Amino acid sequence: MRSLRLMAALAATSLLVGCSSLDMLNPFSTPAPKMAPLPAFNPTATLTPAWSAKVGEADIYRFEPAVVDGEVIAAGANGEVARLASGQTRWRVRIDGGLTAGVGADAALAVVADGRGEVIGLDATSGSERWRSQVNAEVLAAPGVAKDFVVVRSSDNRVFGLDRKDGKxxxxxxxxxxxxxxxxxxxxxxxxxxxVLGFPGGKLAAFDLNNGGLIWELSVALPAGATELERIADVVGDPVLHRQTLCAAAFQGRVSCFDITNGKTLWSRPLSARGGISRDVRQIYVTEDADAVSALDAFSGASMWRQDQLARRGLSAPLAVEAGVVVGDAEGYVHLLSRENGAFIARAQADGSGIDVAPRPLGDLVVVQTRAGGIHVFQPR
Structure with a gap:
C-alpha cells in the first residue's frame, strides 16, 4: 500500500533515464490525474493585483525571484534577467547559454547559473556583468549571497563557496x-x-563559509522502506529559522524542529512535504505531497488544521503573511487561506500557467513567478 501511495504522489513526475534522480521540476509537462475543481467559498479578504511584468519561461527548470530593497530581480530559462520596480524595468540583460536556476541577490550583487556550468555575478544596480566562475556542474537552486561569499549547490549535491568579489x-x-x-x-x-542546507537522506547540515568546514549535521528524517524509491527522504525547500528554533521538512519523511544552541530535536512528526515550509510566531505551514496544506503548532508539532480541497493541483510551498497563508497552484491560481483554520478567504489568478515556487514577500505585497515567466504582485488584505 505504501508503494501505491508513493506512486500516486509521483504521478506528475518523470524518472530521468540514466540519472539517479526523480524529476519534480516540471510536473506540468506530463499527464497527471485530474485536478480537484476549485472550491466555492465566500471571500472575506482580497488578493488585489498590484503590478505584473514578464521574463523568460521556465522550460524544464524552476525559477524563483529575489526581492531586494522592495524590488524584484527575476530570470528565465532563455537567459533573461531583469530588475523590476513597481512593474517598471530598471534593467534587463540576456545571458548566452540559457539559465537553469533562479536569482540569488542582495543590494549589490545578483547571481545566476547558466546551462554550461557557469555561475555569473551581476551588479544588482545596473545588471552589468562582474564575473563568471566555472563550477562544471548543473545548478538547479538559486545561489545564496552572503556578506563575503556566494554559495552554490549543484544537482549532484556538491556545495561550492565562491568569493563574491571575483567569483573564485x-x-x-x-x-x-x-x-x-x-x-x-x-x-x-x-x-x-x-x-544551512538540506540534503538527500533527510540530513540538514551547517557550513562555515570561511573554509567550507562542516559545523554540524542533524537528521530531519531517516530513510525507510524496502526499495530505493521508498527510501527517498530528501529535505525539500529552505530551512526556516525563528529565534533559536530551526525547522525543515523532507519528502516522504518528517517535519522536524531543532534547538540550534545544542542540536536537540524539539519535535518531529511524520509528514511527506512537497515543497518547503513557512512559519509565523505560532504555527508552521507545509504543503504535503498530496497537495494539502497543513498547519502545525510551532512549539509541539501538533496538527492545527489541514486544507485538503486542492488535491492534485500541484501546489507550491506556502508563505505566511499577515493576511493569511498564500499558496500557488498549477493553473496559476493564488489562494489565500486563513491562518486560524485553513479556510479559503481569497483567490486570484496570475496568467494561467503554473506557480511551482513559493510566493515571496515584497513588503506588504506578495510576488509569484509563473512557469510562463510572469512576475505577478498581489496585495493580500
Whole structure:
C-alpha cells in the first residue's frame, strides 16, 4: 500500500533515464490525474493585483525571484534577467547559454547559473556583468549571497563557496549521494558566515563559509522502506529559522524542529512535504505531497488544521503573511487561506500557467513567478 501511495504522489513526475534522480521540476509537462475543481467559498479578504511584468519561461527548470530593497530581480530559462520596480524595468540583460536556476541577490550583487556550468555575478544596480566562475556542474537552486561569499549547490549535491568579489572558487564540499534522489532545487539559509542546507537522506547540515568546514549535521528524517524509491527522504525547500528554533521538512519523511544552541530535536512528526515550509510566531505551514496544506503548532508539532480541497493541483510551498497563508497552484491560481483554520478567504489568478515556487514577500505585497515567466504582485488584505 505504501508503494501505491508513493506512486500516486509521483504521478506528475518523470524518472530521468540514466540519472539517479526523480524529476519534480516540471510536473506540468506530463499527464497527471485530474485536478480537484476549485472550491466555492465566500471571500472575506482580497488578493488585489498590484503590478505584473514578464521574463523568460521556465522550460524544464524552476525559477524563483529575489526581492531586494522592495524590488524584484527575476530570470528565465532563455537567459533573461531583469530588475523590476513597481512593474517598471530598471534593467534587463540576456545571458548566452540559457539559465537553469533562479536569482540569488542582495543590494549589490545578483547571481545566476547558466546551462554550461557557469555561475555569473551581476551588479544588482545596473545588471552589468562582474564575473563568471566555472563550477562544471548543473545548478538547479538559486545561489545564496552572503556578506563575503556566494554559495552554490549543484544537482549532484556538491556545495561550492565562491568569493563574491571575483567569483573564485574558494572551497568545495562533497558528500555521498543516495542511489535515487529528487531532482529538486532545495535552497539554503544563510546567517552571518554560516550556511544551512538540506540534503538527500533527510540530513540538514551547517557550513562555515570561511573554509567550507562542516559545523554540524542533524537528521530531519531517516530513510525507510524496502526499495530505493521508498527510501527517498530528501529535505525539500529552505530551512526556516525563528529565534533559536530551526525547522525543515523532507519528502516522504518528517517535519522536524531543532534547538540550534545544542542540536536537540524539539519535535518531529511524520509528514511527506512537497515543497518547503513557512512559519509565523505560532504555527508552521507545509504543503504535503498530496497537495494539502497543513498547519502545525510551532512549539509541539501538533496538527492545527489541514486544507485538503486542492488535491492534485500541484501546489507550491506556502508563505505566511499577515493576511493569511498564500499558496500557488498549477493553473496559476493564488489562494489565500486563513491562518486560524485553513479556510479559503481569497483567490486570484496570475496568467494561467503554473506557480511551482513559493510566493515571496515584497513588503506588504506578495510576488509569484509563473512557469510562463510572469512576475505577478498581489496585495493580500
Amino acid at each position: 572558487v574558494l572551497w568545495t564540499y562533497k558528500r555521498t549521494t543516495p542511489a535515487l534522489t529528487l531532482r529538486n532545487p532545495s535552497g539554503m539559509l544563510i546567517e552571518n558566515n554560516v550556511a
